[in-house]
Amino acid sequence: MIERKNYYATNQQTRMKILKRFSMFDGVGLDLTQVKSYDDALWAAGIDYTAKKVPLYLKDGTEVQNHFGVTKSDDESQLLGVVGNQYHAVSNRDAFAVADDIVSAGYARYEVGGPSMGSRHTLNYAKSFLVLKGDDFQIADDTFNSFVVFNNSFDGSTGVQYQVICQRVVCMNGMVRYLGGKESQVKINIQHSKSANDRIRTAKKIIMKRQNDIEIIKREAEAFIGTDFTRAQFEKEIVPLILEKKRMVEVDKERERGHERVQQVVDELMQAYNADDVQNYASSAYRIILAISDYESHSKPLRDTGNSQIYMNRILKGMQLTTAIANYIAATRGVIVR
Numbered sequence: 339m340i341e342r343k344n345y346y347a348t349n350q351q352t353r354m355k356i357l358k359r360f361s362m363f364d365g366v367g368l369d370l371t372q373v374k375s376y377d378d379a380l381w382a383a384g385i386d387y388t389a390k391k392v393p394l395y396l397k398d399g400t401e402v403q404n405h406f407g408v409t410k411s412d413d414e415s416q417l418l419g420v421v422g423n424q425y426h427a428v429s430n431r432d433a434f435a436v437a438d439d440i441v442s443a444g445y446a447r448y449e450v451g452g453p454s455m456g457s458r459h460t461l462n463y464a465k466s467f468l469v470l471k472g473d474d475f476q477i478a479d480d481t482f483n484s485f486v487v488f489n490n491s492f493d494g495s496t497g498v499q500y501q502v503i504c505q506r507v508v509c510m511n512g513m514v515r516y517l518g519g520k521e522s523q524v525k526i527n528i529q530h531s532k533s534a535n536d537r538i539r540t541a542k543k544i545i546m547k548r549q550n551d552i553e554i555i556k557r558e559a560e561a562f563i564g565t566d567f568t569r570a571q572f573e574k575e576i577v578p579l580i581l582e583k584k585r586m587v588e589v590d591k592e593r594e595r596g597h598e599r600v601q602q603v604v605d606e607l608m609q610a611y612n613a614d615d616v617q618n619y620a621s622s623a624y625r626i627i628l629a630i631s632d633y634e635s636h637s638k639p640l641r642d643t644g645n646s647q648i649y650m651n652r653i654l655k656g657m658q659l660t661t662a663i664a665n666y667i668a669a670t671r672g673v674i675v676r
Contacts, residue, residue, distance in 0.1 A: 362510075362512050365647070367383065368384060387430060387463075389411060390414065419464055424531060426530055426531050433488065454467060455647035464491060465496075469486070472484040477556055478563060478619075487501045498530070558675050559624060562626075567622060572611060576630070579666060610633045627660065634658075
């Protein structure tokens with residue numbers, strides 16, 4: 339029987355060797371790197387469950403019409419959400435079944451998975467995830483990990499999602515498609531319904547083509563590597579733009595605490611820009627992309643809610659700061675990906 343192990347604990351020594359950086363998956367999920375079968379992956383991650391639709395009642399015993407509660411299939415005391423008539427739960431086993439196909443075909447292996455994390459390190463069984471690690475690939479002198487991330491939701495919010503993301507090994511920062519934003523990523527959304535399983539089967543064909551997304555990431559990197567962007571331009575254009583995107587200039591400029599926060603962000607941005615691992619890219623736009631993605635992957639939130647999954651969530655949402663900066667550079671410097 340596969341033992342359930344915390345992902346961060348089993349990888350801590352590796353993380354300490356890499357500039358004390360942390361993976362986007364540290365602190366969330368259970369380690370699946372020794373798992374071989376799909377059944378073992380679901381068990382080891384603690385996600386081999388589905389949801390059950392149950393009636394809702396008011397305090398006086400009146401049944402609520404056209405709305406239902408959703409409970410965890412193996413623990414009906416856990417209410418996962420409230421849904422409507424058309425809701426049809428898709429089990430984690432069915433939602434993530436494409437992972438079995440990908441691993442069996444030798445395209446990837448199991449990495450990490452589990453129920454999602456909420457604030458104060460509480461488990462949120464209404465959402466769950468499973469991650470596969472594919473082959474590494476190179477961009478210039480850098481090695482990148484490739485992953486397929488599967489998400490499933492029982493609260494009626496997002497349904498089933500599949501997404502391709504990458505991670506730069508030397509600094510453990512997340513990478514996603516830049517130009518075009520979230521719409522250009524391999525990301526599939528399937529709402530829970532009676533026809534969901536048919537659409538999941540169709541989605542398998544798209545996930546199998548994830549290599550296309552990696553090739554575009556490579557071409558985008560090459561385009562930014564070939565684009566000049568100096569340190570002075572970084573300080574004059576990019577740093578103020580990030581402060582604006584974080585809404586720090588307008589909100590906090592008159593408060594002492596606000597000034598401290600602004601200075602902290604500026605210091606962290608300059609530290610990322612001056613880091614040893616970006617020096618090979620000299621005065622190129624790609625150096626800025628790497629610096630911002632490193633900052634966005636690892637910067638602490640201004641308000642700590644105790645949710646260790648916040649870093650993974652940033653990357654899954656499309657690295658909004660990095661994408662905004664990449665689009666700004668592309669628009670002002672005429673960067674075109676062919």
